[in-house]
Amino acid sequence: MTDEIERRLRAADPLRAIPQERSADSWSPAELEAIMNAADPRQQQSTRVRWITAAGSAAAVTLIAVGSYALVAKEKTEPEPSAQPPLELTLPGSGSSMASCMPFSSEVLAGMSPAFSGTAVEVDDDSVLLDVDHWYAGGGAQQVELQTLEGATVSLEGVPEFVSGERYLVTAANGVVNACGFTSMWSDENAAVFDEAFTS
Numbered sequence: 001m002t003d004e005i006e007r008r009l010r011a012a013d014p015l016r017a018i019p020q021e022r023s024a025d026s027w028s029p030a031e032l033e034a035i036m037n038a039a040d041p042r043q044q045q046s047t048r049v050r051w052i053t054a055a056g057s058a059a060a061v062t063l064i065a066v067g068s069y070a071l072v073a074k075e076k077t078e079p080e081p082s083a084q085p086p087l088e089l090t091l092p093g094s095g096s097s098m099a100s101c102m103p104f105s106s107e108v109l110a111g112m113s114p115a116f117s118g119t120a121v122e123v124d125d126d127s128v129l130l131d132v133d134h135w136y137a138g139g140g141a142q143q144v145e146l147q148t149l150e151g152a153t154v155s156l157e158g159v160p161e162f163v164s165g166e167r168y169l170v171t172a173a174n175g176v177v178n179a180c181g182f183t184s185m186w187s188d189e190n191a192a193v194f195d196e197a198f199t200s
Contacts, residue, residue, distance in 0.1 A: 086129065086143040087114065089172045091159060092179050093149050101158070101180035106197040112171040112178060114138030115198065117186055119167045128162040130170070136198040144170070146177055160185050169194055 102108050109115070115137045118130035128146040132139070146162070158179025160168065167186035171178045184190050 084141040086145045087139055087141040088145050088147060088175075089114075089170075090176050091128075091146050091148050092176055104181040104193075106193050109171065109182060109193065109197040112137070112173055112182060114144075115169075115171040115194065116144065117167065117169050117191065117194070118144060120162045120164050123162050123164045130168065133167075136194055146170075159183055 114135070116132050116139055117134045117136075118132040120128055121131050122129040126148055130144050130146070132142055132144055158181075159177060160183065162168065169184050169186050169190050171182045177183050
């Protein structure tokens with residue numbers, strides 16, 4: 001190997017990797033290539049650029065994956081909308097005649113629809129909102145709203161007074177709540193008549 005090559009190798013190595021007492025002729029091609037690559041700042045810069053590019057690509061992929069997972073998780077945790085809006089029924093007017101009441105019986109009760117049991121959760125002068133716990137006939141909504149007519153009060157003749165937190169048995173015909181005992185406070189005795197009417 002020429003003196004010129006040896007001089008270039010020494011100049012390229014800032015750490016003087018080639019000892020002064022060792023001749024350049026004694027280095028193998030692989031050793032010389034390793035020294036040249038280590039000493040060449042352009043090679044080091046190229047390696048550094050490739051590493052930064054690879055790291056940046058990996059970080060981008062990770063961010064996309066995390067974002068996608070968060071979006072899917074949010075969609076799964078969002079509550080589903082209610083299946084049905086509250087069923088609306090009307091309370092009978094205050095002038096309803098009690099003379100036309102039919103005797104309370106399971107036979108008459110069986111022909112009424114809708115019929116359900118539920119607990120009053122909101123009561124005011126104009127309406128009553130009930131959470132339904134059981135449908136006997138004619139419905140499937142989770143709530144029923146009973147509305148008064150012409151400013152009448154909730155407590156009407158032939159219909160029990162609705163109190164928040166209390167449970168009731170309710171029937172209606174043509175969208176109007178039935179009086180005469182066919183709508184009443186919940187009791188084991190009344191519930192037994194409803195069970196007999198709608199399961200027989």
